[in-house]
Amino acid sequence: MTRFLEFPSPTCFLHVLSIAVTAASVPALAQAQVVQHDAQANDKEAPSTISAEQMTGHPDREVTLERDVEITRGALVVNSDHAVYRQVEDQIEASGHVRMQRFGDHYTGDELKLQIDTGQGYVLHPTYHLARNNAQGKAQRIDFEAEDRARVTDGTYSTCEGPDPDWYLKAATLDLDTGTETGVASRTILYFKGAPIVAAPTMSFPLSDARKSGLLPPTLAQTSNGGLEVMVPYYFNIAPNRDLTVYPKIITRRGLQLGASGRYLSETYSGQTNIEVLPNDQQTKTDRYSVSSTHTQTLLPGLTYAWNLNAASDDDYPNDFSHSITVASQRLLLRDMSLNYGGSFWSAAAHVSNYQVLQDPAAPIGRPYERLPQLTWQAGRQDVNGFDWNVDADFTRFWDPDLVRGDRSFVNTRVSYPLIRPGYFVTPRLALDATTYRLNNAAFGAPTSLTRVVPTLSLDSGLVFERTAQFRGETITQTLEPRLFYVRTPYRDQSLYPIFDSAEADLSFAQLFTENRFVGHDRISDANQLTAALVSRYIEPSGAERLRFALGQRFYFSEQRVTLG
Known part of the structure; x- marks a missing residue:
């Protein structure tokens, strides 16, 4: 015969008269039951539900439970091999493979004693997992001093995942207070990869993602x-x-x-x-x-x-006080202030910027020009009757106490007509760059006003082939993507133009598919060239790219004449 015992809490026991159960020693095989538990921390009015393969005793006083024991009260669930539930005292004593869930936290141990109404009790030789911050550990004993306070004796604490965390604390006592969301460790040692790193007589730490004032580890x-x-x-x-x-x-x-x-x-x-x-x-x-x-x-x-x-x-200063190679080698300190606006299809910005130059006498560098100010405007639309268009405009006043200085204005307009179909794409594009200079402090006899207009025609095209392949035993998609990119830009003599912010771009695979080999706006390279490339990608079913192979070569049909000099 199957029998379930469901007890109200002692505070409401006298108000419930429907729980008359004959006091007897009755073996029972408990069936599964789904109970909706209130997740609140102290659901003292919830009934107690117990189940086990064998129950003996008096339900209104004390019940002894054997094998596959489960005792539930609200957010509390206790499982064990053996347990005694005392109804009047509202107390649980459990032993043998004890498992307890309390307010989302999980505990396992050899022996448990718990006063349900107050939350006081203990568990011996436990392991634990705290839901609020994913912390875990093990100990000789945990004493539950209240529903929101516990003391861990001779235990460990770590928020790293896995059975063997890289970082963990080991302490004589750990006081965990979920009410204030703080933990205090006494006579503690911080370990990393099993090796002791720092020892301290006391250490405090937060039990949640909330930050906490205090000392950080010394270095x-x-x-x-x-x-x-x-x-x-x-x-x-x-x-x-x-x-x-x-x-x-x-x-x-x-x-x-x-x-x-x-x-x-x-x-x-x-x-x-x-x-x-x-x-x-x-x-x-x-x-x-x-x-x-x-x-x-x-x-x-x-x-x-x-x-x-x-x-x-x-x-x-960076070399003397930085422990980072990148920071120690930093020689340009930026000072920039900006105002930016972004609209639906256009944006504008105003910048004022300069640099503090940290010089190395063994390898001095030039001071970048100050920009006082730089005004930019950008606009663009995609798929306007099949066309994409973009406009970039810029006015910058470049200043240097010793070198040629002045104003530079440019407008770069681009129109393209992308044809993108399954398996291939073709994108012809026409660009027009118009630039003017008004210069001061120029060399004697050098022009102070310069204008340059340069058109650029490019054609980007490619094919995409796909097949299903195996990669390390996993089914993936492999692509083969041949690509051709042609650029034609006529030559313009720019030898008299100053160099305010331009340099030759570093060679990279992506740079093979750009129209101008210079960065900045002081030089526009002449071009009559074709780039041929072949790319193969390995793509997972999720869409993530696992591996890519790329090979490219640029072919010049005429010698390039524009230089930085």
Whole structure:
């Protein structure tokens, strides 16, 4: 005979009279039952549902459960091999392959005792998984001090996935408070790949994605210029959308460096500012600093402004204080402010920008021109009776105290007619570039007004063949895509034109399919050339590209005459 026992909580036991069950020792094979549980943390008024292969005892006082035991109360589910449920005390004692789900958290262990109404109890030799932050660990014992507080004894804690996490804490005690969403570890060691990294008498950490003020892990470094470096950062969680990290650093050969990094974010603006200061560097006997600040803000729908400001006290600052090869070799610090507007098919921007140049005496570099200002306008439409058109316009005032300077204006108009069909495409395009210069500080006898108009015709075409293939035992799509790209641009003598922002483009596969081999707008290369290429791609059923092979060659039908000189 199958029998289910469903008990109300003790607080409402006297109000329910429909639970008269004969007190007897009755073996039973429990059937599956689906119960909708309230996910609230303390559903004390929910009934208790128990099931097992064998039940003995008095349902209104104490029931002993054997084999395939399950006890449910609201968001609480306990499974075990053996259990005792005391109705009056509202208490569970379970042993043998104990599993407990409580408010989304999962626990397994050898033995469990739990006072359901208060949430107090313990579990021995547990493993656990916390739903709120995907944390996991194991311990000798977990004591549930309340529904939102637990103490882990001689345990581990990690938010890394998998049975063997790369990073984890091991502590004598871990106090986990889900009410305040904080954890405190005592006599703790931080491990990475099984090796101890940092030991601390106490350490606190958040139990959710919410940030928490506190010390961050210290860093140690050794450099040839500064000697031993010790940095101890402190994080301030000022508000949900603002924070500040202060990182004092002791550099044995230079002194005490103070650094700070602040971030802010709102619906209409965001930004970050970083500051480092080293008063009275012991080696240079000067005050040294670096500052960087970025900001973006929406003023009106479509209208934004932004800044990107960077500065350093001297030429050697990045090399002396950066641990990144990229930053250490950085020699141009941008300072740019912009106002931008984007419409339905056009956009405009205004920039004011210059650079701080950090010179290396062994390899000096030229100073880029300042742009005071740069005004740009772009517009475009696709598929207008089959045609695509685009217009780029730009006015820039280039300034340098020593070199030729002046204004440059250009308009570049492009019209194309793409023919895209299954298996092939053909795209003829016509472009017209008109540029004017008004120059100052030019060499004696050199022109101060220049105008250039250059047309460009190009034809891009290709075929696409596909077949089903096998790649490492997986069915994928393999393509074969031959492509031809022809460009014709007539020669214009540009030897008297200044070089404000142009350079020869680096050779790459993508650059084979461009019309101008120069970047910038001071030079337009003459061209009578054909690029032939062959591409093969391996595409997964999901559409992701697994592998690509590409081969290309450019053929010149006439010698190119335009140079940067």
